[in-house]
Amino acid sequence: MAEALLFYTLAALILGLGVMVVSARSAVHSVLFLVVNFLLVAVLYVTLNAEFVAVIQVLVYAGGIVVLYLFVVMLVNLKKAPERFSDPRRLARSGLLLGGVVLALIVVVVSSSLRAGMASEGTLSGFGTPFTSGNTEQLGWVLYTSYLIPFELASMLLLVAMIGAIVLAKRHLGD
Amino acid sequence: MLDTVVIPLLKIAVLVNAVLVAVTFLVLMERKVIAWAQSRLGPMRVGPYGILQAIADPIKLILKEDITPVKADRHVFTLAPIMSLVPALVVFAVVPFGPDPLYYIGDINVGLLFIISVTSIGVYGIILGGWASNSKYPLLASLRASAQLISYEIAVTMTLVSVILTTGTLSLVGIVEAQQESGIWFAFIQPVALVLIFIGGLAETNRAPFDLPEAETELTGGFHTEYSGMRFALFFLAEYANMIVISAIVVLMFFGGWLRPFPNIAFLGFLDLLPAWIWFVGKVFLFLYVFIWIRATLPRYRYDQLMSLGWKVLIPVAIGNLVVTGVFKVVF
Amino acid sequence: MLEITPLHYSLLSAALFMIGVIGVLVRRNVIIIFMSIELILNAVNINLVALSDQLQDLAGQVFVVFVIAVAAAEAAVGLGIIIAFYRNKETVNIDEIQIMRW
């Protein structure tokens, strides 16, 4: 009961904030909604026994990435008037429409396939590492053993991205 | 219901109030200590030796008119100080004041990460506050402040990782217990980390000598130039609460938290006569004193110095410390 | 209805995903488009975490970590591009970013 209540509340807030992110006129507001959205997602993770991921979500997403967005918004959008919604290509309306349709389709697919899966197999059973609530250490083990190479690749990706971002954003010395 | 809802709520209430009260007295303490450092008396009018100044100041702030600038983004302007204070207070949820569950609200297995992540949210208050004021000094200050916070956060987090390597747990209670087991405060095992975290902590709380975001001489009042009254008070509270948080982290991680000195030496057992939380609070206050002491002593850094210190000194040293710790961990 | 199954999470995820997609399609501001992409990624993450919990398999959470890492990289590079672009064209309107045609 409490769980359901929590879920529905969170889901409503997340979706609502998502809509706000997409629809806010001011980019700064958009960012703000995004942060709150992420925090709520983090809470959702906690309810799903994923504390570590939740903390990472807050730390990296809310504390890092979104701050970056905020920075860029401030750098870029200061003098600009809020965006106009008139659409010369009429893409917005068709996009909305098509999005809605696809969502509906996906809902159908997902619900039916999940139902089918549950009906046929009873419950979905795991095949990997079982975990408990306090799973940070386990996560570390998995990450540094089975997923070592992807992990290293990710770190390499981050390094490359860092260098790339610096190169892109740095004013050339001559300028 | 009692255990899961009421008692935590009670604890929260007590803790929040305790922190707020502590902040008021911390302000008083700061004024007094700095005054003494400068051979002055400090506040003397309100109450004996000015003790009641701690109550007078909040009252003044609450009663003051709450001004919102015309061109400001009203909602964000209001939201910013709240976003600043809330993380500062939330952090206390995982700070253990003593060994029993009675002394803390929650001991989660990612406690340290929780603290890091939550404090990283605090930066929004500053940025948004500066931006929402729609005024140039606050904006500049907020950009400076957020850059500073993000930069030093990297160094501090790196350093924390090396401490975590030695303890093997992220739980704050666990870290203190690890120190109890090893019989030595981590200050002696990880002295470099201690120095790094303390310097980083100074920068993260915008304290002297890193108080550039509120450098009056350059930026009038920093990011909260346009703020007054209660909203200003919230920023103020957040800053001092953050000071307490940093002190608490330092104490927990390096000075044995609630443990007495030399926790493994039996004949010092009489020191346990003082309850654990007194030890903890005492140590925290000691570090708050150091904060103030440093403010009274050191001049402010220039901004480029600040950044190069962060990126070119602290982060490399932190990485080096991490590597050395890792090597030691592997070898021994 | 009261029992929360993976289906619920999947639907939540799908909805969030579509919100993100619509954001990408509809908005003109590149930064907001990027944020919409973040929403999309979050939708995926919700799915992963939910199924990880359901299947009692840590792989889901591991992938969330990777997704976050990739998102960070994407944000860094993407925003770097935006800044570089803004410096040259004084705009972040996606309709004006079309020199790549032909």
Place this chain on the structure above:
Amino acid sequence: MDLIWLIPLLPGLGAALNGLLGIRYFSKQTAGLVAVSTMAVAFVLSVIAFAGLLGLPEEERYHEVTVASWIPPIPLETANGIGSFEVPWAFVLDPLSGMMLLVVTGIGLLIHVYSVGYIDHEPRGGVARFFCYLNLFCFFMLILVLGSSFLVMFVGWEGVGLCSYLLIGYWYRKQSASDAGKKAFIVNRIGDWGFILGIFLVFFTFGTLDFRSVAEAAAGMPVEVGFGVLSLICLFLFIGATGKSAQIPLYVWLPDAMEGPTPVSALIHAATMVTAGVYMVCRNAVLFAHAPMVMEAVAWIGVLTAFMAATIGLVQTDIKRVLAYSTVSQLGYMFLATGVGAFAAGAFHLMTHAFFKALLFLGSGSVIHGMNEEQDMRRMGGLKPYMPTTFWTMAIGAVAIAGIPPLAGFFSKDEILYRTFLHSQVLWGIGALTAVMTAFYMFRLINMTFLGRYRGPEWGQPAGGEAAHGAGSHGDGGHDDGGHGHAWHGPHESPRTMTVPLMVLAVGAVFAGFIGVPAALGGSNVIEHFLEPSFTAFGAFHPAEEAHHLSHTAELGLMALSVLLAAGAILFAYRNYVRQPAAADEMARTFAGPHRVLTNKYYVDELYGATVVRGTMEGANGLWTVDQRVVDGAVNGTGWTTIFSSWVSHVLDKYVVDGLVNFVAWVCAEASYVFRRAQTGLIQNYAFATLLGVFAFVTWYLLAR
């Protein structure tokens, strides 16, 4: 006796001291003292050890001492299955090595003493270097003598070769000296080639390298009729011996070796090292006795060498070269002895020869010393009054070598000739002729040097350029001995350190023969009896007795004949070189052709130079050219081929392959005008298309299900 390993070690120690410290820090006296004292102690030890050996019963006179492991056992297949290749550092004292031990340490000691005086005018470091080499030589020589196995002997064998090289080349600034040293070493190495192959074959055949084990094993084998494996072994070993003991065809190095200081010639190239070959053959008497064909070859090579060297000796004018050819000749005698099976006689002659030849060399050294490094006998003459001691001692040596009784040479030489006579009259004839020539040229030497008219340079003024001929750059060091100052003051007697050894050796040359007085003269041939166990592997081997014995009378007749011939030769020499000095020249003119051949040593050096040396050098240069042009050319050619083919590929690539690619690209470019309309450059259009795709896919999925 267990300390016999100390005997070689002591000179080794002396060499190390002089070599490591001496050259830089020792004074001349200290260097000499170190060398002489180590040799003296070694000699005393040798005498003690020899006495100990004599104290043993005859059949136990074989004392082996293993000092340390050298090459640990390693399995290796041999002719008789898997053996174990193992060589310890082991030394052996038996009658043969005992005798050699005394000769080496005794004469070595005397020559060391002599050298103290002789080498005195060298600079300080040079003296220490000289004594270092000399001591090192004794070290290796003693290892050679005492070594209990082929390989340990080989250590000494090669080591003395090295020391010989160093000592011949002692005056290394002289081109001829360093050439001679190199020649000695390389020629020796050719012999060593045979020797080491012989050693390998010994191991392969017997599975061991220990002398006694080999001898005992060989004793159990039948004497080979044809040319079997034992013969091959012996042939290889003998090749080694010809190198070291200067026999045909490898004798050429020894005359050249006279470039070294005279004591060196005395010690190494007369008394000890060159006899190593004889010693080695004697050591393996049992093996050789099993190979009659090789024995025959040894005898013939020995006698031919003896004869050939003697003929050359007849006409040489360099005092040391005469002695050198004499040495070669005498060594030939020794091989003749071993070749006819008279191992004891060979060893006996080895010993007596050591005395008188060392004496003669040292005497010649004394003359050279007194004549300010003059070696040409034509510039001497009438020296007797100036250096009486030298004259008398040398005369004793010459008489001894000429075979006049009762001096040492007579007994040993006649023993050899007698045994040769028993074996083959032809050999005996050549041998006897050689003996006559020996007497002649020895007295030619004595006469030309000491008697007659003085033909040398005037003294009292700086020596002329001619007088310093052959002295090289060391001559300008001047003489400090005898208080003459720097200028040469005429021929003079040498200092006491040089004359005393001469006298001691002269005593030896007189009396050494008496240990081998043959039965015919009423003696009992002590030495033969003493040495016999070494040649029979302590009775394990019984050589076939000579079928026929001559009576004592016949033996005495032979002796008398040879003595008479020798005396005649002496008188002839006296006539030719003292009484009528012109007669010699007359003879040379009469036999101009043979004389030229002899003066030029049968042109053997030239022959070798033209064939072996030149062939090797030409071959080397040719091969180098081949290496550069052909082998390396092939490598570089490969490189060029690669580069050329890469150029061809480049052309091919540029115009054919790349052309194709460009054509394809051109087609694509032309075709692309149609499609480029779709590229609006607007991301959202693309995203929209993607979404459409998703829509289509999901719809299809739903419908298809």
Place this chain on the structure above:
Amino acid sequence: MSNAADTPSLLSLILFTPLAGALVLLFVGSRQVDLIRWIANATAALGFLVSLPLWFLYDSTNPDWQFVEQMEWIPSIGAQYFLGVDGFSVLLILLTTMMGVIAVLSSWNAIQTRVKEYYIFLLMLQTGMIGAFVALDFLLFFLFWEVMLVPMYFLIGIWGSDNRLYSAIKFFLFTLVGSVIMLLGILAVYFYHQDVTGVYTFDITQFHELNIPYDLQWWIFLAFFLGFAVKVPMFPFHTWLPDAHTDAPTAGSVILAAVLLKMGTYGFIRFSLPILPEATQAFVPAVVLLSIIGIVYGALVAMAQRDWKRLVAYSSVSHMGMVMLGMFALTPVGITGSIVQQLNHGISTGALFLLVGVVYERRHTRMIAEYGGLSKIMPVYAAIFLIMTMSSIGLPTLNGFIGEVLILQGIFVVSKTWAFFAASGIVLGAAYMLWLYQRTMFGTVDNPKNENLPDVSLREFATFAPLLLLAVWIGLYPKPFLDRLETSVDKVMMRVNADYTPRFAVAAEGDADATEGAIAVVESAAGPIRGGAR
């Protein structure tokens, strides 16, 4: 393997010490030349020190691989980080580390340009060489084998003399071609092993137990042969050597002669012989023929040289022919002698190159005609040169003799004719070395430039001292060296000769008469021999 337990990762330590030094050097400013030299020397010395325990801890009675370290490297193809040593590699590693010290020390004054890069390359080379000796994984071996090429290429190409680029490229291409062909051989073994056992692995110890069909062996042997013979170098593949030696800097020549050439022979004994026993036996006549040609040919060509270094280089060809000859005698004495001769060659030829380096540093010419009479001016130098000459031509009591005698004895029991021709090297060796000695050391000082040459300095002497000591040690008492080779030689012998009875098995038999005991064991236990070896 008790010693392995006591000293975990000793081999890795030895292996990576030079590399660590090179890494440290990376962070030193290139202007601080003296600091760089000190660091490089300290690293090399440390490398030698850490390798010393191998000498003492190596259990010469234990036929197993020792100091083994095994980790996964590229599991998908079965490559491992697999290190281990036996008698061969222990000695060669020690030689390598010691020559490393000497080479680094000898470069103190000789190298004045790009000092930092020079030492980094030298130390990298060191790691490559040690790596090749300790690797028990074929792919790892190949990796190190190739790693060696690069620093050597630069050492010759940058710090060499006149014709350096030509020599460097020639060296590089020549060896590279060889190693590529060798790689084909490796892969053939690898896939054959997979074919038979179904396991993908590069594990050499596994390969040592393979029984490859003869036809395949033949081809693989040919491939290995080309790879290793170039490195040795054997007769027709030797022309890179004189050029590389002549143009390399002194330390490069020393390393090249003392260690790099041993890679080829080591490759033969580690791979060709045990993995391909039947093919080895089939190839014996060919290899022996080439070896003997190499001995005689190298010696003769050396005699014709006017360039001091080139002469020594050709003498290397001759000596390495001797090494190959001993190895392909396929007798324990021959193989033992071959390994000992490798050490000897490292010591004496290394020293000879150092000696050339000493005068080259003073006169900057290598032409023999430019010298003469140096005995007078540089007596200590002349003495060292003399001893090393004697060591090189195999004078008893010095090291060269032990190797030559063992090799020749080993080959003699196989064929007397071969031994006869091979032994001629004794004469020719003496001829060219003594002639060289005479031309440089003896005679009068004709060239006024030579009159004031200083004698060897203390530092230079320090580079020679260990070599002199070793030369005498091996010459007088080679037992410690031979003991360490015993079991390893036996293991190789058991592979190439199924009837061979290893000594460690005989020792277990008790002290029965060695010959009879050995034969008895052979007859009774044809099967269990292999079991005993494991």
